[in-house]
Amino acid sequence: MTYVxxxxxxxxxxxxxxxxxxxxxxxxxxxxLVINPDECIDCGVCEPECPAEAILPDSDNQATPWMEINAKYAAVWPNITRKGEAPADAEEWKxxxxxAALLSPEPHKG
Structure with missing residues (x-):
């Protein structure tokens, strides 16, 4: 099991x-952001930290369509280990x- x-x-x-x-x-x-399903240890500490409530266990049906997206982009986007600046309009989008149509395939820059 993993988080998505x-x-x-x-x-x-x-x-x-x-x-x-x-x-x-x-x-x-x-x-x-995405989670690499091969690296996630299913500890769950990330889920309650997300202000947008965007992280779900893969056993949740709402996570199913996002599992492939997480795996796909985890293979090509850069690893991130520190919190950066959220977009200025993050609260408006929360x-x-x-x-889904707004998902950019471009990697993080910076």
Whole structure:
């Protein structure tokens, strides 16, 4: 089992989850984070840290469509081990639905 970053992270990218991960399994895109399913140890410490409630266990049906996305981008995006600056408009985007089309395939820069 693993944890999965889902749609609610798009354009929020708060990164509170990154600081608590004991195995550094987060990878950063331009406007989204993913968890590498091969590195996640299923400890769950990241889930309650996410202000956008975007992290779910893979056993949750809402996580299913995001499992492949997490695996795909974890293979090409840079690993992130420290919390960075969230986007200036993160709070505005936090609870907006239907953000999947806004997912940028570009890696994090910076």
């Amino acid at each position: 970053v889902t749609e609610n992270c798009i354009r929020c990218k708060f990164m509170d989850c990154v600081e608590v991960c004991p195995v550094d399994c987060f990878y950063a895109g331009d406007n989204f 609870d907006k639905p239907n953000k």
